[in-house]
């Protein structure tokens with residue numbers, strides 16, 4: 001496991017986020033779109049920095065009332081398989097608990113074995129496939145998580161009146 005600090009992103013992180021994005025996806029989001037996402041979702045656009053304060057991953061989700069949607073998550077190639085995405089998701093879910101969000105949805109390519117394993121390990125359930133969801137014609141798997149303290153890795157609430 002890498003020691004990473006997860007924090008809300010700032011505009012000064014944008015170039016590093018774009019570099020992770022370009023390295024991670026065949027059709028990366030352009031810089032202006034990532035900038036918009038950062039403007040619209042400042043509390044739920046998170047970055048992970050390593051010991052040397054280099055950005056090694058990011059995630060972003062939108063919130064609509066009590067429902068969240070994971071828009072993107074990516075980790076720099078040579079920092080994968082060290083728990084960075086898990087740290088990002090844990091922090092995001094903890095924030096969603098604080099915000100009173102009940103559930104989170106996402107879509108992932110049916111061919112993205114690593115990401116499906118990540119989400120399954122984090123408690124997401126597989127729901128249905130969406131044919132030809134992506135521009136390259138591949139299908140998406142829709143996944144869903146009911147958010148609880150346990151899902152966010154937080155201690156359960158206790159009844160303070162019970163002795």
Ligand SMILES: CC(C)(COP(=O)(O)OP(=O)(O)OC[C@H]1O[C@@H](n2cnc3c(N)ncnc32)[C@H](O)[C@@H]1OP(=O)(O)O)[C@@H](O)C(=O)NCCC(=O)NCCS
Nearest residue numbers: 024073074075080081082083084085086108114115117118
């Ligand atoms: C998917 C991705 C974000 C995972 O990031 P990561 O930091 O490597 O993930 P973690 O180290 O936290 O791994 C958590 C779990 O995910 C699964 N996983 C991650 N990488 C995996 C791999 N290469 N093969 C199989 N399972 C994998 C495992 O279950 C792992 O738990 P384990 O280490 O106990 O086996 C990363 O591979 C990535 O950036 N991919 C490109 C972008 C992308 O596809 N994003 C998702 C879009 S929907």
